[in-house]
Amino acid sequence: MRNGKRDSNNHRGRLDIIADILGASRGGVKKTHLMYHCNLSFIQLKLYSHFLLKQGLLHTIKHENEANEGSVEVTDKGKDFLRAYKSLKSLMQ
Numbered sequence: 001m002r003n004g005k006r007d008s009n010n011h012r013g014r015l016d017i018i019a020d021i022l023g024a025s026r027g028g029v030k031k032t033h034l035m036y037h038c039n040l041s042f043i044q045l046k047l048y049s050h051f052l053l054k055q056g057l058l059h060t061i062k063h064e065n066e067a068n069e070g071s072v073e074v075t076d077k078g079k080d081f082l083r084a085y086k087s088l089k090s091l092m093q
Contacts, residue, residue, distance in 0.1 A: 018081070018085075021049070021052060
């Protein structure tokens with residue numbers, strides 16, 4: 001990373017993607033928003049969201065008037081992960 005930008009050959013790792021998803025899900029968002037905001041395919045989002053829900057880093061918000069899953073929101077455990085991630089990331093710079 002140079003000047004806050006990624007090098008063209010420096011791809012995001014799994015932890016970077018998880019941090020992007022958790023950061024983007026503050027306040028509750030639809031999965032479609034996460035897919036576009038985090039630049040993920042539908043399959044990638046499905047795998048990551050399933051993993052994050054299972055680990056308790058995200059939780060689902062059900063809406064009465066919606067037939068689908070509704071929105072997802074970062075949990076307190078997810079916020080703890082983000083703080084630790086950012087702390088480690090700052091040590092590496």
